[in-house]
Each structure stands twice: as C-alpha cells, then as structure tokens.
Amino acid sequence: MLGIGLALYSETVGPGDSRYPWGGGIIPEMRKHYFLDNYCIIAAERRKRPSDFVVAKPASDDTSTCPFCPGHEDRTPPAVAVYKGGEIVSDDEADRIEDWDIRVMPNLFAAAVQSPTPPTGQWIALPGFGYHEVMVDSRDHFATAADFSRDHMELLLKVYRDRYIHYRYTTGVNCVSLFKNSGPESGATLKHSHSQVVALPIIPPIMKQEISAIEDASFCLYCNVADREMASERLITRNDSWILISPFYSQSPYEMWILPRTHLSNLEDLSQEQMKDLAALLRDALRRMKVLLDDPPFNYMFYQLPYGYHINIRVQPAVTKIAGLEKSTGVYIVPVSPEEAASELRQA
Ligand SMILES: [Zn+2]
Ligand SMILES: [Zn+2]
Numbered sequence: 001m002l003g004i005g006l007a008l009y010s011e012t013v014g015p016g017d018s019r020y021p022w023g024g025g026i027i028p029e030m031r032k033h034y035f036l037d038n039y040c041i042i043a044a045e046r047r048k049r050p051s052d053f054v055v056a057k058p059a060s061d062d063t064s065t066c067p068f069c070p071g072h073e074d075r076t077p078p079a080v081a082v083y084k085g086g087e088i089v090s091d092d093e094a095d096r097i098e099d100w101d102i103r104v105m106p107n108l109f110a111a112a113v114q115s116p117t118p119p120t121g122q123w124i125a126l127p128g129f130g131y132h133e134v135m136v137d138s139r140d141h142f143a144t145a146a147d148f149s150r151d152h153m154e155l156l157l158k159v160y161r162d163r164y165i166h167y168r169y170t171t172g173v174n175c176v177s178l179f180k181n182s183g184p185e186s187g188a189t190l191k192h193s194h195s196q197v198v199a200l201p202i203i204p205p206i207m208k209q210e211i212s213a214i215e216d217a218s219f220c221l222y223c224n225v226a227d228r229e230m231a232s233e234r235l236i237t238r239n240d241s242w243i244l245i246s247p248f249y250s251q252s253p254y255e256m257w258i259l260p261r262t263h264l265s266n267l268e269d270l271s272q273e274q275m276k277d278l279a280a281l282l283r284d285a286l287r288r289m290k291v292l293l294d295d296p297p298f299n300y301m302f303y304q305l306p307y308g309y310h311i312n313i314r315v316q317p318a319v320t321k322i323a324g325l326e327k328s329t330g331v332y333i334v335p336v337s338p339e340e341a342a343s344e345l346r347q348a
Contacts, residue, residue: 018278033249035213035221040249040332050254050292050344061141061191066193068136070098079103079134083159101139101152102159107196131167131199132314135159138193144182144295145193146286153279160195160302161275162266167199170308171182175200175207175305183297183333186318203305209310224270226259234342237284241277246345247339252320253336254293254345256285258313266304266311278313285315288348293317 031040041317067075075094082089083102091097091105124265137156138148148156160178167176180195188194203211214221229235229245236244247257258281264270270278282300289298297318304311326332 003319006269026070031249034225034247036209036218038249040334042250042334044335051294057270066141066190066192068190068194070100070139071099073103076103077106079105081159081162083155086155088162098114100136103136103154104133104159104163105136107134110343115282121167130201131170131173131197133163134236135163135195135197136192137195141192143193144286144290145180145259145300146283146290146295150279150283150285153283154276156195157267157275157279157282160197161270163197164267164302166305167197168266170199172201173199174203177204178302178304180298180300182299183318185297186299188297207303207305207309211305212305214308214310220263222259222309222312223263226261226310229259230261233339236288236342236345237281239277239281240272242281244281246342247314248338250338250341251332252316253334254317254319254341255334255338256289256315256345257284258282258315260311264311265307265309267302269311282313282315286344289315289317292344292348 027257027327029198031042032038049126054162063069066072073079073091078093079098082091083104084097084100089097089148091103097103116282116311135156135161136150137145140147144154145156164176164178167173177200178195182193202325210221228241229248230238230243233244234246234248236246238244238261241262243255243261245259247255258278260274260278264274269296286300289296298316299318300313300315302311302313303309320333320335322332
C-alpha cells in the first residue's frame with residue numbers, strides 16, 4: 001500500500017489542489033526506478049495536455065549586452081579551445097578569435113575551482129578541486145539546440161567528447177558532468193545557447209548507487225533496459241546505434257533517455273558511426289520536445305564513467321517545479337505517464 005501518509009490528509013487537501021493532482025487521496029501509481037531504490041509518482045488521471053506545460057518566455061535579450069555573442073570575445077576569459085571549420089585553434093589574450101563555430105572557456109563563476117587549502121575540522125571537507133568550463137555552442141543568440149543543423153550537432157558532440165577525454169585523464173578527476181541548461185526555468189542564467197562541463201574529484205552518490213547495482217547484478221542493467229525497452233510502448237524511436245525512450249521511472253513529464261544499443265561506457269568508446277547516430281538522435285529528441293511542448297526550457301545531462309557503466313543521456317523539459325516532496329524524499333511527481341508521453345513524442 002503506497003498511499004500511506006498522503007492519504008491521511010485527504011480531508012484537508014481537496015480535489016483541485018494542483019500540488020496534489022490526485023486530490024489528496026491514494027497515490028494512483030508509484031514506480032520504482034529500474035534498479036535503484038528511487039521512486040516517482042505517476043499522476044496521470046488528471047490528464048494534462050502538452051499546452052499545459054508551455055511556460056511563458058521572457059523578453060528577448062539584448063544582444064549588445066550578451067558576453068557570448070560574436071564580437072564580444074573580450075568579455076570572457078580567453079578560450080581554452082576554439083573550434084573553427086573543423087579545426088581546433090587556441091585563443092590569444094590580446095587577439096581573440098572571432099570567426100569561431102564553438103568556443104570553450106573557463107566559467108567565470110566556476111562552481112568547482114582549485115584551492116590549495118582544504119578547510120579542516122571535525123567534519124569531512126574535500127579540498128576545493130575541480131574544473132568548470134562553459135561552451136558557447138552557437139553563434140546565434142536566439143538559437144536553441146533543437147535548431148542546430150546535423151553538422152553542427154555532430155561538431156558539438158565532438159567538442160563534448162574532446163572535453164570529456166581531456167578531463168577523464170586529468171589527475172584527481174573522478175567524475176565529468178556534462179550538461180546543458182536551456183531557458184531560465186532550467187537554471188540557465190544567460191539566454192545565449194551554451195553547454196557546461198564540470199570535472200569533480202568525487203563519484204556522486206547517484207553514480208555510486210548505479211555502479212553498485214550493476215556490480216551486484218553481475219550483468220549490465222542498462223543493456224538489459226535497452227533490450228527490453230526496444231520493444232516496449234515507451235520506445236519513441238531508434239537508429240542503428242541508439243534508442244530513444246520515455247523511461248518507466250521518470251522524474252519529469254516527457255523525460256527522454258537515449259541509450260546505446262550495445263554496451264558503451266562513455267563518449268571515448270564511441271566510433272565515428274556511433275557519434276553520428278547519437279547526434280542524429282539527440283537532435284531528433286530535442287526537435288520532438290520543441291514541437292510538442294512549444295520550445296520549453298530543458299536540461300540534458302550525460303551520464304558516463306570510465307568503466308563499468310553504460311553511457312546514457314537524459315533530456316528533461318523543465319516544466320514542473322522541484323518542491324517540498326521532491327526535495328525531502330527524492331520522490332518526483334510526474335503528471336503524464338511515460339507511455340502516453342512516448343505516444344505523443346512518437347507522433348511529434
Ligand atoms: Zn548572445
Ligand atoms: Zn551495458
């Protein structure tokens with residue numbers, strides 16, 4: 001019986017309260033993660049339409065104040081890598097390259113920086129160590145990743161791969177987080193399209209949980225998920241190397257996962273063909289989401305480790321709020337079932 005707790009409040013939380021879309025009664029359906037001890041609530045009986053998730057767009061930014069727009073290269077630190085016509089060139093403090101396709105630079109407001117003196121005391125404190133870079137991944141101030149051409153998406157994945165490999169072999173780095181925030185509700189502070197890479201000295205608990213579940217099973221749980229979801233109603237589309245699914249356990253409505261059909265741990269393991277296929281499927285996923293939800297704010301995240309893991313990419317439209325329940329329990333309310341989401345995304 002999963003409705004304990006919330007069901008007790010049915011007298012005070014009535015139907016129509018949007019925080020409790022099931023009307024304060026019994027939780028309609030709770031789902032467990034494929035193999036972790038994580039749960040989400042599927043609250044789909046009060047059916048929502050894609051238009052219910054459309055978020056008002058902020059006014060267009062003024063490009064004259066945007067530090068990422070072409071011609072404003074001197075407003076950021078010099079790039080650590082500039083991609084131009086398929087080549088990597090280095091930037092120069094005095095003479096910044098202006099005709100770039102993608103610029104990679106240290107984040108001015110780094111979330112992880114190097115500091116020689118860790119705090120000491122009774123509690124465990126890690127030394128401040130890590131790297132945070134931002135990639136300006138389009139010259140167009142108004143483009144989102146869903147608008148990228150196939151060639152440009154292939155270039156972006158090449159940049160991701162290069163930065164991943166760079167940090168994978170950097171001493172002291174144990175996890176490379178690669179992600180994109182797009183739109184203000186996603187956490188992005190600038191409108192101009194960008195991606196980020198954060199290299200951390202720790203393996204985050206969620207990754208540890210996954211590795212330990214995979215080790216306990218003595219086979220790759222993600223390979224198993226990919227095999228089973230290939231023929232399920234949650235499959236959105238697939239190509240020769242990858243599948244796109246609405247995961248059985250979701251954290252947001254219209255969440256999508258991209259999984260390789262064969263076992264690959266990280267971007268470094270990908271062949272040219274697999275890179276091309278991933279670019280095609282990521283682009284396809286973003287296009288479907290843009291069409292169905294009218295260009296929503298979103299995040300996508302690459303989950304990967306050097307060994308013993310199965311790379312996966314998760315795309316989450318940022319259309320619901322992470323509030324008290326999610327923060328206190330890690331249990332997410334998902335107001336559209338993944339099966340319905342897949343059906344709509346297939347047709348988008
Ligand atoms: Zn701009
Ligand atoms: Zn696998």
